[in-house]
Amino acid sequence: MKVLAxxxxxxxxxxxxSRMVAAGHDVTAVHLALSSNPQTFxxxxxxxxxxxxxxxxxxxxxxxxxxxxxxxxxERFKEDVVDDFLAEYAAGRTPNPCLRCNEQIKFSAVxxxxxxxxxxxxxxxxYARIQRSGGKSILMRxxxxxxxxxxxxAVLRQEQLQHALFPLGDSLKSDIREEARTLGLLVAxxxxxxxxxxxxxxxxxxxxxxxxxxxxxxxxxTDGVVLGHHExxxxxxxxxxxxxxxxxxxxxxxxxxxxxxxxxxxxxxxGPRDQLGITGITxxxxxxxxxxxxxxxxxxxxxxxxxxxxxxxxxxxxxVVELKLxxxxxxxxxxxxxxxxxxxxxxxxxxxxxxxxxxxR
Amino acid sequence: xxxxxxxxxxxxxxxxxxxxxxxxxxxxNPSSLHADGRRARRVVEEARETLAAAFGARPSEVVxxxxxxxxxxxxxxxxYWARRAADPRRRRIVASAVExxxxxxxxxxxxxxxxxxxxxxxVDEVGRVSPDTLRRELARESESIAVVSIMWANNEVGxxxxxxxxVQVAHEYAIPIHTDAVQAAGHLSVNxxxxxxxAVSLSGHKFGGPLGxxxxxxxxxxxxxxxxxxxGQERDVRSGTxxxxxxxxxxxxxxxxxxxxxxxxxxxxxxRDELLVRLLECVPEAIVNGDTRLEIQHRLPxxxxxxxxxxxxxxxxxxxxxRGISCSTGSACSAGVAQPSHVLLAxxxxxxxxxxxxxxxxxxxxxxxxxxALIGEIxxxxxxxxxxxxxARAGR
Numbered sequence: 001m002k003v004l005a006x007x008x009x010x011x012x013x014x015x016x017x018s019r020m021v022a023a024g025h026d027v028t029a030v031h032l033a034l035s036s037n038p039q040t041f042x043x044x045x046x047x048x049x050x051x052x053x054x055x056x057x058x059x060x061x062x063x064x065x066x067x068x069x070x071x072x073x074x075e076r077f078k079e080d081v082v083d084d085f086l087a088e089y090a091a092g093r094t095p096n097p098c099l100r101c102n103e104q105i106k107f108s109a110v111x112x113x114x115x116x117x118x119x120x121x122x123x124x125x126x127y128a129r130i131q132r133s134g135g136k137s138i139l140m141r142x143x144x145x146x147x148x149x150x151x152x153x154a155v156l157r158q159e160q161l162q163h164a165l166f167p168l169g170d171s172l173k174s175d176i177r178e179e180a181r182t183l184g185l186l187v188a189x190x191x192x193x194x195x196x197x198x199x200x201x202x203x204x205x206x207x208x209x210x211x212x213x214x215x216x217x218x219x220x221x222t223d224g225v226v227l228g229h230h231e232x233x234x235x236x237x238x239x240x241x242x243x244x245x246x247x248x249x250x251x252x253x254x255x256x257x258x259x260x261x262x263x264x265x266x267x268x269x270x271g272p273r274d275q276l277g278i279t280g281i282t283x284x285x286x287x288x289x290x291x292x293x294x295x296x297x298x299x300x301x302x303x304x305x306x307x308x309x310x311x312x313x314x315x316x317x318x319x320v321v322e323l324k325l326x327x328x329x330x331x332x333x334x335x336x337x338x339x340x341x342x343x344x345x346x347x348x349x350x351x352x353x354x355x356x357x358x359x360x361r
Numbered sequence: 362x363x364x365x366x367x368x369x370x371x372x373x374x375x376x377x378x379x380x381x382x383x384x385x386x387x388x389x390n391p392s393s394l395h396a397d398g399r400r401a402r403r404v405v406e407e408a409r410e411t412l413a414a415a416f417g418a419r420p421s422e423v424v425x426x427x428x429x430x431x432x433x434x435x436x437x438x439x440x441y442w443a444r445r446a447a448d449p450r451r452r453r454i455v456a457s458a459v460e461x462x463x464x465x466x467x468x469x470x471x472x473x474x475x476x477x478x479x480x481x482x483x484v485d486e487v488g489r490v491s492p493d494t495l496r497r498e499l500a501r502e503s504e505s506i507a508v509v510s511i512m513w514a515n516n517e518v519g520x521x522x523x524x525x526x527x528v529q530v531a532h533e534y535a536i537p538i539h540t541d542a543v544q545a546a547g548h549l550s551v552n553x554x555x556x557x558x559x560a561v562s563l564s565g566h567k568f569g570g571p572l573g574x575x576x577x578x579x580x581x582x583x584x585x586x587x588x589x590x591x592x593g594q595e596r597d598v599r600s601g602t603x604x605x606x607x608x609x610x611x612x613x614x615x616x617x618x619x620x621x622x623x624x625x626x627x628x629x630x631x632x633r634d635e636l637l638v639r640l641l642e643c644v645p646e647a648i649v650n651g652d653t654r655l656e657i658q659h660r661l662p663x664x665x666x667x668x669x670x671x672x673x674x675x676x677x678x679x680x681x682x683x684r685g686i687s688c689s690t691g692s693a694c695s696a697g698v699a700q701p702s703h704v705l706l707a708x709x710x711x712x713x714x715x716x717x718x719x720x721x722x723x724x725x726x727x728x729x730x731x732x733x734a735l736i737g738e739i740x741x742x743x744x745x746x747x748x749x750x751x752x753a754r755a756g757r
Contacts, residue, residue, distance in 0.1 A: 028683070069679050072700070076756075112756050116749035117676060 003027045003165065004114040005123045006106060007060055007068075009053030011187045012125030012168055014060040015176045018183055019167040020123050021064050028119070029061040029068045032110065034077040034101075035198045056187050063185055073109055080104035082198055086211050089234040092263035093335025096152065096305060097196055102126075103155040111163055121163045128153050129169030129344075130161055137161035139289045139346040144172045151305050154339040154349035155287050205235040205243075217266030219244060222259065227270065233261050236268050238355075239276060239331020246270070257331070277328030278357055283338050283350030284320045292316065292348075299340040299347055301325065303332045309341050321350045362685040363734035367663055367724030368516055368544060369689055374569035374614050374725070380408075381571055381610035391603040392594060401605045408612030415615035416563070416578060417552030424577045424595045425608055429543040429564030430463040431588070432577035435599060436539040436560040437467045437510060439585020441477060444507040444537070446586070451507040455498055455536075457482045457490045458707035461516050464541050465703075468510070477507070481707075487652040488520040488708045492530050499534040509538040513545035513561075517691045517704040517720060518651030519664025521549065528558050537583060543567055543575075547618035548626055548661055553578045560585075565607070569725060570614030574607035621725075629723050630655065630662035636721060636732045637665050643739050646670055650705060650718060663723035666691075668714045672746035673753070677719050680742040686735055689720045717750075 003025040005017035020027045031054045054070055061068035081100045088095035111122045127142035128150040139161055142148040156164065168176060180188035195202045212234055219228040228246040230236065236244075240258040250256055256270040281303070286292075295316035300309035301323055311326040323338060332338075332355050340347040364372075389401030406420070413420045426432045437454070444451045454468050458481040471477035480498055482490050490511055499506065509531045514521045524540055531538035539560040542551055547568025553561055561578040565571055579585070579598070591600030618625075634655055641647055648668040652659040669677060674690035681688055691702040705715035721735065 028679075067679075067682060069675065071675070109753070109756055112752040113676070113749050116745065116752040117680065118745055 001025045001120045002118060003121050003123050004110070004117075004119040005029050005066075006110060006125075007031055007057040008125070009056035009060070009187065009190075010125065010193060011177060011180050011185070011190055012127075012173075013057075014125070014185050014187050015179050015183070016123055016125040016165075016167045017060065017066070018064050018179075018185070020165065021066060023167075027064070027066045027123075029057065029064070029066050030110070030114075031057040031068070031070045032077075032105070033070050033072045033074055034081075034105070035074065056190070060185055060187060063183065071110065071113075073105055076109050077101070077105055077198075080109075085196075086208070088335050089208050090212055090263065091335075092233060092261040094237045094333035095335045096337060097198070098305075099152040099155050099337055102153055107156050107160040107164060111160060115163065121165045123165035123167060125168055126153060126166045127168050127171075127173075128166045130164060130166060131345075136290050137164070140169070141341070141344045141346075142166075142169045147173045150341075150346050151302055151337065151339050154289060154337065154346045156289065157287060158290055161289060208232065208234050215266050217268070219246060219268045219270055221250075221256075222269060222271050222275065227256070230268055233263055233266050233268050236261055237331075238333040244270060273330070275357065276330045278332050278355040279325045279328050280354075280356030281323040281325070281332060281338050281350075281352055282320055282354045283323070283352045286316070286319060286321045286348055286350045288348040289346050297347075299342055302339045302341065303329060303352065304336055309339075312340075314340055320353075321348075323350075363687070363731040364726070365686060365688045365721040365723065365731060365735060367727065368567070368661075368720065368722035370566045370572065371569055371724040372726050373566070373571055373610070374617050376617050377565075377570050377610040377614040380613035381606040384606035384609050387605075389605070391605060392592060401603075404605050405603050405608050408608045411612040412576060412615045415612075415619035416546065416561075417554045417556075418578045419554075419581075421581060421596075422553065422578050424579050424599050425603065425611075426575045426577055426599060427573055427601075427604075429541070429562050429567070429575040432562035432564070432575045433461075433463045433510075433539075433541055434467045435577055435585055435588050436562060436579075437464065437508065438471060438475075438588060439598070440508045440537055440539065440560065440583070441471055441475070442586035443584055448504075450505050452476055453478045453480065453502070453506045454508055454510065455480045455482060455495070455506060456510040457484060457512065457522070459484050459488045459490075459515055459517075459520075459704045460510065460512055461541060461543070463543075464510055464512065478505075482511070484707050486708050488515050488518050488704060489652070490522055490527065492523060492526040495527055495530045496533070499530065499536060503534045503536065506534070506536050509536055511538070511540055513540045513542040513551070514549060514661050515651070515704060516544045517702055518666045518708070519544075519661035519722075520651050521545070521657075521659055521661065524558070525556050528556055532557065544661060547615075547622065548629075548663065549657065550622070559583045565611035565614060568614055568618040570611035571607050574604060574611045576611065618725075625725055626657055626662045629725075629727060630657060632727055632729065632732060633663055633665050633723050635729070636723070636735065637667075639732065639736045640665070640667060640739065643736060644669060644743055648714065650708070650710065661722075663727070665721040665723075666718060667721070668710075668718040669743055669746070670714060670717055671750050672717050672743060673750050674716055674718050676746040676749045677717075677742060680745055681719075681735075681738065684738045684742070686738060688735075689722070691718065691720050 003020045007013045007029045085097045126149045127147040129140040131138040141150045199207045214231045218226045236258045259271045260269045301312040302309040313324045315322045337349050339349045389397035391402040391405045409420045409423045537559040540558045541562045543564040546563045563576045565574040650666040701712045701715035
């Protein structure tokens with residue numbers, strides 16, 4: 001097979017590419033230049049290039065003796081991921097940019113171009129498995145539960161999964177580092193990246209303030225009593241407890257959590273933890289990774305990248321999915337994905353629109 | 362396999378290999394006073410004489426550097442600083458809009474950090490600066506101008522500037538002029554004395570010498586402020602222990618390149634012409650960029666720069682590379698991201714057309730089989746790249 005291996009300069013994508021080479025495929029490495037952040041990238045007349053990561057990626061390709069190129073997708077990335085990220089926050093939601101990048105960049109812009117150029121598949125260092133049976137490609141959780149990334153891949157449609165290769169799905173992260181060391185890859189000990197790649201200092205609130213401006217507003221309790229002020233409701237996420245900057249503690253001395261964000265009135269509502277629990281989620285649009293399921297059906301739902309999947313009943317109404325959770329969940333933020341699982345298998349994914357409180361049932 | 366990227370670097374000539382390797386095992390710092398030092402110094406000075414003779418300069422006008430880029434930096438920063446020190450009004454730099462980054466970036470640095478101003482001279486649709494354009498610019502507050510820099514021949518589209526006339530214009534206003542002759546040397550007749558520029562940059566590996574050595578030809582009245590301070594080797598303008606093996610190599614290459622220049626230029630030009638004719642037969646919608654008058658006074662003999670509408674240059678490069686054909690998309694930054702060329706944009710090209718171009722450059726080792734290899738592969742490559750381009754547009 002002719003395989004295009006996306007190499008980020010990190011250890012996972014390096015070992016993924018090496019496994020494709022070892023499996024006898026004709027592999028070409030491509031590093032995606034995505035960001036134009038001046039702190040990590042050279043910007044200016046010649047655009048942007050992640051110098052250190054691209055150098056690491058190039059060295060990986062050298063060691064694997066495969067061709068290496070850089071594809072500049074900064075413009076697409078800005079439009080489809082960064083601008084979307086800002087617009088979602090501005091609308092009071094909490095987006096997941098990695099998910100958007102997989103959907104719009106890695107398995108769309110890159111995959112489309114790769115297929116047109118004569119490649120059969122795109123390989124990445126994601127931790128997830130794809131089971132191929134009966135002409136279908138079924139997305140499954142990774143063997144390494146701690147590293148599982150099926151949540152951010154659940155946006156992929158069947159035709160994208162058909163051409164996706166995740167060679168690390170059956171491995172433990174610790175083994176990957178060891179394998180990289182054995183192969184002589186210099187990135188073996190490179191630390192994992194945790195931050196959003198276009199916010200390298202990790203200060204999302206400051207990034208949003210820089211791009212969306214300051215918009216002073218109130219932080220109120222559920223009765224509308226003003227408890228404090230903020231510089232932009234977009235700086236908050238449902239379920240957030242830290243950094244609220246309230247003027248005084250609640251009468252019961254218990255911590256307060258963000259319950260909801262109202263972008264039009266620029267109001268952040270906070271309340272005690274017991275008001276945070278929700279049991280109802282509606283979301284759209286729905287992506288069925290391998291075809292729609294018969295409605296209603298029971299499944300387990302995961303509502304954030306590193307969350308637990310909890311039992312739920314899903315009902316499908318047109319393009320909308322209504323999820324009833326068995327037990328109340330805390331901090332479910334509109335804009336995040338609700339991914340439905342059947343055991344290890346990913347059934348589908350929706351973007352969380354509305355949530356309903358446990359007590360409202 | 363076909364190597365069609367001689368403008369990036371051309372294979373080292375066997376004579377240069379012999380001259381360099383003969384020096385590699387020998388001891389002697391050319392600045393030392395003993396016999397070993399004198400032996401090395403003799404090699405350096407003979408090389409200086411050989412290189413000077415090849416390019417019509419006096420030996421004392423040759424300043425060895427580590428690269429063409431260093432030569433450009435020394436000329437631009439050094440002359441700017443020297444001229445500004447002599448008269449603080451002289452802060453303006455006049456250069457063409459189609460310079461190599463090794464000229465653009467030092468100038469931009471002077472603007473950003475040293476209070477310089479720059480005027481980028483416009484070019485016509487083939488990338489040429491007209492002497493009248495330069496004259497008009499120099500007539501405007503000429504006392505404020507520190508230095509003029511216009512390349513001899515363009516690295517991307519191969520356009521040869523009317524450099525003799527441009528030098529004359531600069532001298533009418535008594536302003537020093539530098540020319541980046543990195544692409545011209547070895548292919549065009551480069552005669553320092555006859556053309557009269559104040560400073561000329563050369564790079565060894567572009568005419569069959571080793572990598573890592575270049576030279577700045579510099580009239581004796583020209584005293585740029587040094588970039589590199591130290592032992593004062595090279596006229597106190599450039600310090601650093603002289604690199605005897607590389608200097609021996611660049612001189613040997615300069616000698617051969619000069620001796621074979623006329624016959625090689627016409628052989629290579631004929632091959633390039635054939636490449637273009639056959640390419641246009643295969644891909645009739647392809648657009649030849651730069652001067653379509655292919656004679657050597659207009660265009661570098663080895664240069665073919667072509668746009669393939671609907672394709673992306675980096676797709677084409679990748680597909681050709683996979684078929685053993687090496688070429689270039691023009692300019693790339695250090696991480697390897699291809700951007701639409703500032704040269705083509707300055708010539709008025711559409712950005713999409715600029716992004717769809719490839720540079721094929723021929724040199725001393727090129728043969729018809731290289732052209733055959735390209736022509737044999739280009740058809741299906743264009744088809745694939747066009748499909749990828751269409752996919753990218755559909756995805757928007």
